[in-house]
Amino acid sequence: MTEFWVCFSCCIAEQPQPKRRRRIDRSMIGEPTNFVHTTHVGSGDMGLGLASVDLVQAQMKSKGGY
Known part of the structure; x- marks a missing residue:
C-alpha cells in the first residue's frame, strides 16, 4: 500500500496567540472607592468554630456574589 500525503494549507487557519495580560x-492601583468594612477575619477567629466560618461566608456571598 502506498502512502499519499497532501498538505491543505488553505484549510488550516493559524491559531491566534493568546493575549497576555499586562503586568x-x-x-x-488606586485607593479603594465605596469601601465598607463589614467584618474582620483574623487568625484567632477560625478557632471559634464552623458556625463562625459559615456566618462570614454568608456575609461575603450577600455582598459580592462570591
Whole structure:
C-alpha cells in the first residue's frame, strides 16, 4: 500500500496567540472607592468554630456574589 500525503494549507487557519495580560504594579492601583468594612477575619477567629466560618461566608456571598 502506498502512502499519499497532501498538505491543505488553505484549510488550516493559524491559531491566534493568546493575549497576555499586562503586568500590574503598585503604581497602577488606586485607593479603594465605596469601601465598607463589614467584618474582620483574623487568625484567632477560625478557632471559634464552623458556625463562625459559615456566618462570614454568608456575609461575603450577600455582598459580592462570591
